[in-house]
């Protein structure tokens with residue numbers, strides 16, 4: 030049921046262009062000062078996430094990837110499915126703001142001029158009905 | 174009392190009925206909302222990266238203009254605008270350095286002096302009017318209406334800007350009780366509606382709407398009441414889309430709280446803009462003899 034936005038081939042190409050001089054954790058430091066290394070891997074974040082069924086990596090796996098410096102996390106569907114609902118951040122027993130981490134991972138990609146939005150599916154009728162906050166949010170989340 | 178009002182883009186376009194019904198209610202309660210001058214889009218969704226100040230400019234400019242107008246408070250209807258404005262306000266309250274950078278960047282504007290409070294209209298009703306007083310204005314109680322209060326995300330999280338408890342909120346339930354409705358509680362009341370995915374991932378959002386609405390229906394609800402225009406579109410419109418995805422599923426009507434207050438106060442139904450809804454909210458009001 031999940032539809033992936035954007036062109037995956039183009040994305041892969043763009044991702045390869047991102048220079049890798051630092052570990053992912055170091056790269057994330059300016060974007061999101063969170064204590065990922067304190068993660069218990071308890072899965073509370075995954076248990077409450079409303080998009081968990083559509084995700085390829087669970088939120089706790091995303092953290093694990095960052096800790097292990099596995100850059101393939103940047104190609105996961107998960108970071109684009111996260112809609113910043115803050116449920117995980119609210120419930121994490123280690124007070125890790127995973128919502129911020131997801132945004133920081135998206136930003137690593139977006140700041141390399143990758144555009145993740147594809148609006149071709151919108152009909153004229155829906156253009157009139159969809160609230161403006163949806164468009165502004167989508168552009169803010171998916172365009173660099 | 175005159176209150177300075179920040180509208181935001183959505184209540185001026187696709188969610189006009191939230192504004193018109195809200196204005197009708199506030200007038201009937203003896204207050205006056207004055208739209209602020211030179212407001213701009215809040216640039217909705219708070220910026221979440223530590224190094225990004227640019228996206229706090231738009232919300233901050235609104236706070237500056239409220240301050241320019243000599244006001245200590247702005248009231249909003251939209252949950253997402255309220256959340257965005259509150260988060261920027263919090264960021265500059267907590268970081269003098271960030272505030273200096275933003276003030277210096279906007280050198281055509283007055284400096285922000287951190288004096289403005291952002292209030293959701295629901296907070297105004299609960300804290301300044303009081304639900305007990307609101308109850309006294311009810312002329313047509315919503316008797317027999319079984320309604321699920323739906324909170325969504327942005328009025329509850331993050332907790333620093335929440336208007337109620339993030340896990341067990343009660344503001345909408347308390348409001349419903351004061352209007353005479355029966356409250357139907359389900360754990361889905363605080364789950365995300367799918368938000369902006371509604372644009373590119375319709376089925377995903379329809380599935381969210383189905384999950385939330387069907388849990389309400391299983392618990393006995395015949396309607397949903399909410400506040401946020403994003404949630405309203407997703408539960409009402411994508412909920413209707415869900416009818417073609419799930420056999421036998423039928424979407425129930427979705428009301429803004431301002432519309433239900435207006436109806437319970439016996440105000441003009443024209444102010445509710447019910448014709449803009451996807452699932453017609455009028456038959457249930459007739460069936461329960463509210464109108």
Ligand code: SF4
Nearest residue numbers: 068069071072074121
């Ligand atoms: S809830 Fe917090 S501690 Fe538990 S797995 Fe998620 S990030 Fe780690």
Ligand code: SF4
Nearest residue numbers: 078111112114115117
């Ligand atoms: S903030 Fe993102 S990752 Fe966390 S629960 Fe919400 S959608 Fe899932």
